[in-house]
Structures are given as structure tokens and as C-alpha cells.
Amino acid sequence: MSKQFLSALGQNVKNRRLQKQWTQLELCHAAGIDLSYISRIERGQVNVSIEALLKVSTALDCNARDLLPNNDLDC
Numbered sequence: 001m002s003k004q005f006l007s008a009l010g011q012n013v014k015n016r017r018l019q020k021q022w023t024q025l026e027l028c029h030a031a032g033i034d035l036s037y038i039s040r041i042e043r044g045q046v047n048v049s050i051e052a053l054l055k056v057s058t059a060l061d062c063n064a065r066d067l068l069p070n071n072d073l074d075c
Contacts, residue, residue: 007044008069014042016060016067030059 017027024042028035033055040046041056048056050064057064 003044005069006047009048009067010042010044012067012069013038013056013060016062017042020060027056027059031055 017024022030024038025035027033028038031038031052033052037046037052038056041048041052053064053067057067060067
């Protein structure tokens with residue numbers, strides 16, 4: 001997976017989180033995911049598992065596909 005894709009995914013997660021006016025700590029509690037993992041997702045430093053993506057999207061009240069970058073990126 002390209003760094004560009006992971007960075008865009010992370011930015012989408014961060015934007016959704018900020019729309020809810022949540023901290024990363026609030027998201028990690030809502031999603032049941034470690035705080036450091038949330039941080040690495042948002043910085044595009046981790047290849048997110050499908051399970052983690054589903055937990056994050058559920059916590060953020062959106063579909064997992066809403067967090068994925070658009071198809072314009074070279075992956």
C-alpha cells in the first residue's frame with residue numbers, strides 16, 4: 001500500500017474525528033483500539049487492518065468506505 005494512500009486515509013480519519021470534536025483518546029475508547037495505533041493511523045504510518053478500519057468507522061458513525069481515499073491515488 002502506498003504512503004500516499006495511507007496518509008490520505010489517516011487524514012480522513014482525523015477529519016472525521018475532529019468533526020465529532022473528539023480527541024484521539026476519545027476515539028480510541030470508542031473504537032476499542034490502542035491510542036498509539038490511532039495516532040499511527042492518522043499519521044499514515046500503519047497499514048490498517050480491515051477489522052481496525054471497521055472499528056474506527058463504527059465509532060465515527062460512518063461507513064468504512066467513507067474513510068478510504070478516492071480512487072485518484074496511485075496505490
